[in-house]
Amino acid sequence: MVSTAFRKVILSDKIYWILILGFFFLLYAPNLLREGMFVDGIWYATISHNLANGFGSLWKPMFTNTIFPEFYEHPPLVFWIQSLFFRIFGSTFWTERIYCLFIFIITSFLIVKIWRIINSNNSSYKKVTYLPLALWMLNFQTFFAYPNNVLECTLTIFTLSAIYLLIKSLISSERTSYLFIFLSGIFVFLGVMCKGAVALFPFAFFPLYLLIYKGNIKELVTKTLLVIASFLICFFIVLQFENARMFFVQYIDNQIIKSILGFRTENMRESRFYILNALLKGIPVTLGLSILLVVFAFFGNKKKWIFDKSHNKKSAFYCLIALSASAPIMISLKQAGYYLVPSLPLFSIALALLVVPSFVFLKEKFKKNLKNYLKFSWCSIAFLFICIAIAGRNIGTIDKRDRDKINFVNATKNRIPAKSILDFKSINLEHSLHAFFQRNQFIALDTSVTFSNNYFIIEKEVDTISLENYDLLPEFNDTKYHVYLKH
Template identity: 35%
Template sequence: MSNPSGNNTRLIACITIIILTSMLMLDRLVPEGLFLDGVTYAAISRNLAIGKGSFWALYYRNPWIFSEHPPLFFGLQAIFFKIFGDHYLTEKIYSFVIWLLTAILLKQFWNRAIPGNGVSYSYALPLLLWCLVPTITWGYTNNILDCTMALFDIAAVWTLYRSQKDNNMWGIITCGILIFCATLTKGPVGAFPLAVPGLYWLVYQRGSGKQFFTAVMLTIFLTAMLIAFYVIFYQFPGPRASFDRYLNQQLIAALSGQREITTGGLGRWQLLYDLAIQMLVPIAITIILIVIVRLLKLTPQKTSGKHALFFLLIGLAASTPIMMSVKQRTFYLVPSLPYYVLAVAAIAYPYFLVITNRFKAGQKGLRIFRLSAIIVSLGLCIYLGSKVGQVGRDHEMIANMHYLAEKFPKGEVLGICAEAEKDYAFLAYLERYNQMEVNRIFYAQKYVLIDKELCNNDIIPIINSIGFREEPIDLSRYKLYHRHFPLKFDFTLLNPVFRTRDK
């Protein structure tokens, strides 16, 4: 069934998909602006790069040591800030590199798991389905931790899959290191590759007692490796303090429901609903391929049900543990989505193959297409270059940050009211831009920034009474007050009391 003309057709499809998916990613990645979590993580990584805090004691803003997540993501992104400097594109470049490496591993995993028998460029199918999942495009353009964890996890699964087939002990050890890196990025949810040996036996080797014993021993070995890494690091004061903070402030609180609840009306089942929504496009494309094959009366190869089942079980192993927590968000699915996509692609593959073999492209057509692709790519590069510096989201917030960065020196601390301390987006952007911070003990600062939408008006007479005077500022939402008296004593001893509203 396979022939050079079919390979040419798949090459054309592959190049088209690469151009379209890259454009889809970069069009959202290049403009300025990020989701709140992404801005926060970029600020922490930048702080680490300039010497604020340390790998085991991440600095966000005074006096907070960031303990919401393990530190590996921030250490890796800090390297990019060291290389590219403190520019808004730095975290964007990091995100694109993570996306690109994940796509390469997805391609490698597909090529290894689905033997081509002379069929080239079939990886275009899973890459297309993966990039068309809405959360993939959103997640890899918003600097979330889950994307980095997904990279370590798919590297671990691919390495373990190869090592099991080739009996490569060094590959298994590498897999253990990668699982440790995944958990050091976002905690225990990154340890799901530990289930792969058992799932591999269940799908491909069921009935073999010897292989079952091998799978159990392999899982025990990898688990022991993971525990050993943490035990060794726990002997040192820095890692021990970091692990304790993460365990007490984040992990236990999240599992016990003490953190924010984001599951919606479906409770812990919300994630399964979100998964179904995310997979609608890949499933729809598969159905379209099947319908086309039926209409053309083509004869596809038999679908490999075992491969689809194996990928599906890995996806379930990656996503179902998240349901233990009532803190769920759709982008938590990012590490599991490659496997769900591979499962769907394994079902769609025979139909994709027979269609690309049916519509043949010769060498002349391929040359014309390559020339067209080069021209289109150059045009897209010019288009993307024009978007550098443009604002993609949070327009007013980013404009305010640029204004404040021009008005105040780097590292300036602004006094704010207590209510404004709950404006997390404002605080994150303020820290990310120009390394500016805030202090709710406003009377001890040189400048006080009052948010007219959040702060109680009763604070203004107090500010005026202790020697602050309003200064003109070109920000409609804020008022700026400048202290006009010398700071001769510790104003933190003061405790002005004023009425506050329930905001």
């Protein structure tokens, strides 16, 4: 009875989903189950948490009372969406982890939906939705970004949704087609409201389609203009609100113009080609796996390559869309590897389209050798349980990068009143410490050292200040900071 049920599982594609789940617990779950994140992610969680608790507003997000009391660095949609999670799930660190998981699941769902629609004429290819998912999940930038709450992850949901609707428009009746195109423009607008102009690449969909597949130029130009018009209508409506206009004036000046001119110092690179180098560094596993599939299929098919000519065109098309999402980043020297996140599902789909004939060939051939297939299935199940055990060890722990800071902030909870402003001096800017204090207690750190606040925190290595009006608090002697209380 058990044997029959097990065989049904492994002879279906469920065993590959078990393998995918194993990769999730190995690469993603450990970071989702522990406290502490990449500094950008904790900043965004802090701003969202502020918004959920009445600090700041949609068009005037706030980081702390002393640093970015009005945060114009990025459009506010991600903060507003994440603030809803804080309203629902409360203020624990699990809330931003739930949000990261939610974004990961929705992105996975969209990759599956796109894969199914572009392979609707081939049932063998259509059902191996785990192939593009695996190639996407195994990219370094993907498993770095999603547990770390970077804005690009939420942005990807809207740009992928826009691409999905544009694909749907290609196979729909004329009236429905134009409806999908119009809706796509709305999703592009929502993407811009997450991270700005980097969300505009779906505008290139029809021009690139024309380049690969030819077609009626007039019709494709009209469709492109409809996407743009839909986007502009949304943008025009938002700009009717004065607060929104003021926000975008500040945002364009602070983020876009200064980034292009090289006035922003964070993530500045020596070469505009840094982003392409980051792409190459992020894909060795996915690219290596794809090459192995093609080579094994070549030898398994009596040294004959297995490719699908129609898929070669599809692959080129989605690769170009992915490039349209990543190449424009080179306009600015302000670059980071995770800026590639919106393009990675499309690169993965393009690569999967290229290798899926080889994969399906190998899968069917492998399934015929039941003995080896059973071994593979048992190994996949064992791999899943091992990865779950590895991930489970992280529950209740703190990322070692942030451990000292989080423990220090937690230690001050019973001593320093919430919503305080503290004088603060350290060697470095300590961006994450600012975030943890605000995130956990709504405490702002004042680095201007005005001596006007009741508490003064000084990193021990730079504690050379004479504080006649302050008493040293001994309960923090085991930390890297001295904490002083004014008489």
